[in-house]
Amino acid sequence: MSTIVFIDTRGEKLPKAAQEAVTYASQLNGGPVTAITFGEANGLESLGAQGARKVIVARGVKAVDSQQLTKLVADVAAAESASTIVFVHDATGKAVAPRVAARLQAGMVAGATGMPEGNRFKRNVFSGKARAYVEVSSPVKVVSLSPNSIPVAKGEGAATIEDYTGDPGPAGITVKEVRKAGTGIPLPEAEIVVSAGRGMKGPENWGPVEELAKELGAATACSRPVADMHWRPHHEHVGQTGVAIRPNCYIAIGISGAIQHLAGVNQSKVIAVINKDPEAPFFKAADYGIVGDAFEVLPKLIEAAKKLNAER
Amino acid sequence: MKILVLLSQVPDTTARIAFTDGDTRFDGNGVTFIMNPYDEWYALVRALELKEAAGSGSVTTVTVGGADTEATIRKGLAIGADEAVRIDAQPTDALQVAELIAAYAKDKGFDLVLAGKETIDHNSGVVGGMVAELLGMPYVPLASKLEVSNGLATIERDVPGGVEVVEAKLPLALSASKGMAEQRIPNMRGIMAARTKPLTVVPATSVPTPAATVRFEMPPPKGAVKMIPAEEAGTLIELLHSEAKVI
Ligand SMILES: Cc1cc2nc3c(=O)[nH]c(=O)nc-3n(C[C@H](O)[C@H](O)[C@H](O)COP(=O)(O)OP(=O)(O)OC[C@H]3O[C@@H](n4cnc5c(N)ncnc54)[C@H](O)[C@@H]3O)c2cc1C
Numbered sequence: 001m002s003t004i005v006f007i008d009t010r011g012e013k014l015p016k017a018a019q020e021a022v023t024y025a026s027q028l029n030g031g032p033v034t035a036i037t038f039g040e041a042n043g044l045e046s047l048g049a050q051g052a053r054k055v056i057v058a059r060g061v062k063a064v065d066s067q068q069l070t071k072l073v074a075d076v077a078a079a080e081s082a083s084t085i086v087f088v089h090d091a092t093g094k095a096v097a098p099r100v101a102a103r104l105q106a107g108m109v110a111g112a113t114g115m116p117e118g119n120r121f122k123r124n125v126f127s128g129k130a131r132a133y134v135e136v137s138s139p140v141k142v143v144s145l146s147p148n149s150i151p152v153a154k155g156e157g158a159a160t161i162e163d164y165t166g167d168p169g170p171a172g173i174t175v176k177e178v179r180k181a182g183t184g185i186p187l188p189e190a191e192i193v194v195s196a197g198r199g200m201k202g203p204e205n206w207g208p209v210e211e212l213a214k215e216l217g218a219a220t221a222c223s224r225p226v227a228d229m230h231w232r233p234h235h236e237h238v239g240q241t242g243v244a245i246r247p248n249c250y251i252a253i254g255i256s257g258a259i260q261h262l263a264g265v266n267q268s269k270v271i272a273v274i275n276k277d278p279e280a281p282f283f284k285a286a287d288y289g290i291v292g293d294a295f296e297v298l299p300k301l302i303e304a305a306k307k308l309n310a311e312r
Numbered sequence: 313m314k315i316l317v318l319l320s321q322v323p324d325t326t327a328r329i330a331f332t333d334g335d336t337r338f339d340g341n342g343v344t345f346i347m348n349p350y351d352e353w354y355a356l357v358r359a360l361e362l363k364e365a366a367g368s369g370s371v372t373t374v375t376v377g378g379a380d381t382e383a384t385i386r387k388g389l390a391i392g393a394d395e396a397v398r399i400d401a402q403p404t405d406a407l408q409v410a411e412l413i414a415a416y417a418k419d420k421g422f423d424l425v426l427a428g429k430e431t432i433d434h435n436s437g438v439v440g441g442m443v444a445e446l447l448g449m450p451y452v453p454l455a456s457k458l459e460v461s462n463g464l465a466t467i468e469r470d471v472p473g474g475v476e477v478v479e480a481k482l483p484l485a486l487s488a489s490k491g492m493a494e495q496r497i498p499n500m501r502g503i504m505a506a507r508t509k510p511l512t513v514v515p516a517t518s519v520p521t522p523a524a525t526v527r528f529e530m531p532p533p534k535g536a537v538k539m540i541p542a543e544e545a546g547t548l549i550e551l552l553h554s555e556a557k558v559i
Contacts, residue, residue: 292542
């Protein structure tokens with residue numbers, strides 16, 4: 001019995017979500033943990049700190065080709081007699097995990113939000129408005145872990161690195177171009193998010209929103225109309241039809257708090273709302289609230305954030 | 313080009329969420345059900361656009377569900393699908409849904425299989441990928457653009473931290489996210505035509521259910537909101553730091 005965990009290092013420094021997934025895999029206590037990754041990957045030894053015993057790297061696979069990566073994971077799962085296969089519930093995990101589950105006839109839990117109790121896994125449903133417990137009865141289980149669900153373990157030890165020597169088969173897709181969406185923290189992984197809505201009146205007013213985010217080390221997000229009007233890029237759109245996030249802290253400025261917006265952010269640990277309308281529905285979902293004009297409140301927040309940064 | 317669109321029925325985005333039978337089932341009492349927005353706005357409409365641009369081909373929708381899903385399926389026909397299939401089952405697991413769809417689709421020669429990126433009730437986003445595996449097709453999730461010419465698809469997809477443009481030969485499966493198409497409202501002619509379009513009911517084959525949702529739970533109620541006067545807005549940052557300990 002062993003646990004394997006598939007991660008996408010995106011060729012850079014190890015993403016936090018990958019470290020969380022390895023931590024999760026080792027805390028499942030399902031035997032030794034083997035991590036699998038592909039492409040240009042560096043610093044993999046450090047995954048030992050999260051409990052990986054070894055890391056298998058398929059250097060020859062460069063892109064998120066769901067068929068090749070499924071073959072890779074299935075090969076390692078067979079070689080290691082894996083009973084649980086962990087993924088990150090992100091774009092890469094969504095490409096590979098369901099295929100692996102279908103290939104191995106394994107029950108799958110998509111977007112687990114914490115450690116299971118036995119075979120019973122907890123996840124969010126109805127866009128965060130409720131939770132569900134999923135019981136997996138198959139001998140092999142596939143679990144994808146929602147980002148920000150558990151703290152990264154900081155143990156001792158280094159993982160050994162091995163090359164994948166199998167054949168991933170032909171590529172089904174060819175990558176023609178990659179467009180990076182800014183250099184910032186990917187929104188689903190951000191621990192702090194500063195988000196703004198139509199109350200900001202126009203794209204030219206986003207300066208203070210970005211400045212507050214920078215001071216707090218936060219990612220920026222927005223409501224749907226703001227993305228639809230092209231005030232902000234689409235990847236910042238959070239909510240039912242955008243990205244669903246669960247940061248530690250969500251600061252919403254000039255957003256009314258429509259049910260479809262809340263659906264994407266209601267899993268945040270702490271929500272702070274700034275709105276000039278005391279009747280804005282968002283206050284009902286908030287932990288902290290300020291009734292006031294964004295254009296007057298933002299400079300005060302930025303000043304306080306600067307002061308905090310100077311002190312720590 | 314033969315296109316298959318996976319279509320499911322979900323509670324409306326504003327529906328009251330409650331559970332029944334000892335919290336084992338969604339309480340559909342008084343709830344309006346709609347077509348899953350990702351299936352409708354993006355997957356189905358893009359399928360129709362591709363067919364229209366090619367001037368030939370067909371768009372079939374497939375739904376796993378009971379007779380209560382037929383109004384939603386008819387809406388798909390009213391928007392423009394040529395035919396619809398309902399696989400008669402009350403699924404409890406994603407792999408079960410995927411196996412049923414794959415069993416139906418495997419010998420039909422579909423060139424494209426389009427799913428929505430997820431349903432807004434279960435939020436799993438896995439059925440498209442499972443069907444792709446069972447049919448042996450490449451799979452591209454979270455696609456926001458799709459063009460097809462001469463049997464080659466060009467797709468933009470969301471990846472962590474950006475967008476990737478990929479190419480793949482048909483047959484191909486993908487899941488559609490925002491950006492792929494604009495919502496279409498069915499017109500009177502479409503609604504009339506939908507009445508006579510074929511809606512075939514297929515009995516469910518026997519497939520495994522390796523996982524099942526056994527219980528639902530509402531999140532604990534929020535505590536009261538702490539209000540801070542606008543003049544002292546800076547206090548918010550201090551409280552987030554020292555009291556909530558999140559910044
Ligand atoms: C099927 C469906 C899916 C949807 N999906 C999403 C989704 O994923 N995400 C999403 O966000 N929305 C979604 N929506 C839209 C949603 O219903 C709301 O229309 C939207 O969230 C409103 O955005 P907003 O709060 O920025 O704008 P508004 O509703 O216009 O609210 C602006 C707010 O700013 C406040 N304000 C104005 N001026 C100031 C000021 N100077 N200072 C402070 N506050 C100010 C106002 O009091 C108001 O509360 C969806 C809708 C549907 C029907």
